[in-house]
Amino acid sequence: MRKLQMVDLKSQYDKIKDTVNASIQEVLDNTTYVNGPEVHKFQKNLEEYLDVKHVIPCANGTDALQIAMMGLGLQPGDEIITADFTFAATVEVIALLGLTPVLVDVDPNTYNISVEAVRNAITPKTKAIVPVHLFGQVAEMEDIMALAEEHNLYVIEDNAQAIGANYKYADGSKKKAGAIGHVASTSFFPSKNLGAYGDGGAIFTNDDDLAYKLRGIVNHGMYERYHHDVVGVNSRLDSVQAAVLNAKLPLLNDYNKARREAADKYNKAFAGHADLIIPFVQGDDDSHVFHQYTLRVLNADRDALLKHLQEKGIPCAIYYPIPLHKQKAYADERYNEDDFIITNQLVKEVISLPMHTELDDEQIDYITSTVLEFLSV
Numbered sequence: 535m536r537k538l539q540m541v542d543l544k545s546q547y548d549k550i551k552d553t554v555n556a557s558i559q560e561v562l563d564n565t566t567y568v569n570g571p572e573v574h575k576f577q578k579n580l581e582e583y584l585d586v587k588h589v590i591p592c593a594n595g596t597d598a599l600q601i602a603m604m605g606l607g608l609q610p611g612d613e614i615i616t617a618d619f620t621f622a623a624t625v626e627v628i629a630l631l632g633l634t635p636v637l638v639d640v641d642p643n644t645y646n647i648s649v650e651a652v653r654n655a656i657t658p659k660t661k662a663i664v665p666v667h668l669f670g671q672v673a674e675m676e677d678i679m680a681l682a683e684e685h686n687l688y689v690i691e692d693n694a695q696a697i698g699a700n701y702k703y704a705d706g707s708k709k710k711a712g713a714i715g716h717v718a719s720t721s722f723f724p725s726k727n728l729g730a731y732g733d734g735g736a737i738f739t740n741d742d743d744l745a746y747k748l749r750g751i752v753n754h755g756m757y758e759r760y761h762h763d764v765v766g767v768n769s770r771l772d773s774v775q776a777a778v779l780n781a782k783l784p785l786l787n788d789y790n791k792a793r794r795e796a797a798d799k800y801n802k803a804f805a806g807h808a809d810l811i812i813p814f815v816q817g818d819d820d821s822h823v824f825h826q827y828t829l830r831v832l833n834a835d836r837d838a839l840l841k842h843l844q845e846k847g848i849p850c851a852i853y854y855p856i857p858l859h860k861q862k863a864y865a866d867e868r869y870n871e872d873d874f875i876i877t878n879q880l881v882k883e884v885i886s887l888p889m890h891t892e893l894d895d896e897q898i899d900y901i902t903s904t905v906l907e908f909l910s911v
C-alpha cells in the first residue's frame with residue numbers, strides 16, 4: 535500500500551509534472567516573476583470558471599479576507615459576525631483591522647454558520663457577515679443573503695475550503711461558492727482544493743466599484759503610479775504560483791470529483807454506525823467538495839481513536855480542537871457558553887481522515903477497517 539498522507543501532493547504532481555513544469559518554465563524564460571502575464575491569465579481563467587466579474591489575485595487567503603474588509607470601508611467599532619467553528623484567519627483579520635468580531639454558533643448538520651444565530655446577533659452596529667464554507671460545503675447562502683439585505687449588511691464569503699462547490703437555490707438554479715456574496719476570498723495554500731506550490735490567494739466580486747478599490751489596495755493604495763490615494767498593502771500572487779494554478783485549474787472539477795468519490799467510499803463503510811456521524815451534504819452532491827472528510831465520534835474516546843489511527847500509520851487531525859471564543863486572543867466576556875452549544879460539542883467529537891485526490895481503494899479500505907475495528911472493541 536502507498537504510504538498514507540493527509541494530503542498527497544507528490545502523487546498528484548507526478549501525474550501533471552509535464553504540464554506544470556512547462557508552465558513554470560515559461561516564467562523562468564520570460565523572467566516576469568512578479569505581475570507577469572501568467573497572473574493576468576490566471577485571473578481571467580478563474581473569472582470564467584467561477585462566472586464572477588472580477589478576480590483580484592493576492593498573496594494568501596488571510597490577506598484576501600483582510601483586503602476584502604478594507605475595500606468595503608469597514609471602520610473600527612463595526613461588528614462583523616462570523617462562525618465560532620473555523621480556522622482563526624477569519625476572526626484574526628477582523629480583530630487586526632480594529633473591527634469587532636462577533637462569534638456565533640454553527641449548524642448541527644453542516645457545521646456552517648447558523649443563520650438563526652446570525653439573526654440573533656445582529657445589532658445596530660453590525661456591518662457584515664462572514665460565512666465560512668467549512669470543510670468544502672457551501673453555507674446557507676440564500677438565507678444569509680436575504681438576512682443581509684433585510685439589515686443592510688455586507689456578506690463576505692470565506693471560500694478558502696470550497697472552491698468549485700456549487701450552491702443550489704430553492705428555485706434549482708446554481709452558483710459557484712464565492713460568486714454569491716458581495717465579495718469573497720479564497721486561498722491557494724498547497725493543501726487547499728486548488729493548491730499552488732507556495733502561498734497564494736484571491737478576492738472575487740461582481741461589483742465594479744469595489745473591484746477597482748481592491749485592485750488599488752493590494753498594490754499600496756496606488757491607482758496611478760506613485761499616487762497613494764488610500765492606505766493599502768503589498769499583497770501579490772507571484773507569477774510562478776500563477777503558472778502552477780493555470781496548469782491545475784482545468785483539473786479542479788476532476789479533483790473535486792475524486793474527493794467526492796473518496797468521501798462516498800468512506801460514507802459507505804461508516805453509514806449507519808451507532809458511534810459515528812458521517813458528513814451531511816445539503817443540496818446536490820456538487821455542493822460539497824470535501825476539503826476535509828470529517829466524522830463525529832459519539833460514545834467513544836475520540837482522542838484515543840486519533841492516537842490509534844496515528845499508530846497504525848493513518849494521519850488524521852482535529853479541525854478544530856478549540857472554539858474561537860475560547861482562544862486567548864479572541865475570548866470576550868460578552869460571550870455566553872449557552873450560545874455555543876454546537877461548537878463546544880463538535881470540538882470534542884470531530885476527527886478528519888486523510889482526504890485528497892489520490893486516495894485509492896486499498897488505502898480507503900485500510901483506513902475504514904482500522905476505524906471500525908477500533909470502535910468494535
Ligand SMILES: *Cc1c(COP(=O)(O)O)cnc(C)c1O
Nearest residue numbers: 594595596621623694695721723
Ligand atoms: C486556509 C484558510 C484561510 C487562510 O488561507 P491562507 O492562504 O493560509 O492565508 C482562511 N480561512 C479558512 C477557512 C481557511 O481554511
